[in-house]
Amino acid sequence: MQVLATAITEVKIIVPKVFQDERGYFLETWQHARFKELVAPVDFVQDNLSLSVKGTLRGLHWQEEQAQDKLISVVQGEIFDVAVDIRKESPTYGKWVAEVLSADNHKQMFIPKGFAHGFYVLSDTAMVHYKCSDYYHPKSERCLRWDDPTLAIEWPLDGEPLISAKDAAGLCFMR
Numbered sequence: 001m002q003v004l005a006t007a008i009t010e011v012k013i014i015v016p017k018v019f020q021d022e023r024g025y026f027l028e029t030w031q032h033a034r035f036k037e038l039v040a041p042v043d044f045v046q047d048n049l050s051l052s053v054k055g056t057l058r059g060l061h062w063q064e065e066q067a068q069d070k071l072i073s074v075v076q077g078e079i080f081d082v083a084v085d086i087r088k089e090s091p092t093y094g095k096w097v098a099e100v101l102s103a104d105n106h107k108q109m110f111i112p113k114g115f116a117h118g119f120y121v122l123s124d125t126a127m128v129h130y131k132c133s134d135y136y137h138p139k140s141e142r143c144l145r146w147d148d149p150t151l152a153i154e155w156p157l158d159g160e161p162l163i164s165a166k167d168a169a170g171l172c173f174m175r
């Protein structure tokens, strides 16, 4: 497993070891002890899976209470995955990092508590699996607008994104 740095210290790109053979491939998407040793001391408690069509943009979300660390993997397709630092005391507050994650490159993104998460679907469909370190807590869900001018995220849009009503009503980021 390779653990790669990003422009924000706590956000990591993980590339699992892939075992290829004539049948296809095998990889461990997550291994508790190794993850805690090499990435972060995190215990995941909930797995999520979402399927989205091309042009879907989900996010930018976080939970105020029961904040979640997330490990994002793409089971099918390709996404532009984004993490935004919303920790007021952080030197990278308001900064974002992005990475193209796909079923082909096997890349994963680790996004710790204190970050908003969102992604844009580049392929015809994308199945995104992610592990969370705390349970879903709808009351404390928060949403930042994907097109917030202060964040100025450079989404690789191909036309207007497909977003939920919740995301369309997202908060604006205030430095």
Ligand SMILES: Cc1cn([C@H]2C[C@H](O)[C@@H](COP(=O)(O)OP(=O)(O)O[C@H]3O[C@H](C)C(=O)[C@H](O)[C@H]3O)O2)c(=O)[nH]c1=O
Residues within 6 Å of the ligand: 048, 050, 058, 059, 061, 062, 117, 118, 119, 136, 164, 166
């Ligand atoms: C997140 C979540 C949702 N739901 C239910 C609630 C809704 O009825 C339905 C769709 O939820 P939502 O529209 O919030 O799904 P996304 O827009 O994909 O939200 C996610 O998008 C970004 C990218 C994230 O990182 C978050 O984990 C999560 O907020 O699933 C659950 O039952 N459990 C859950 O953990």
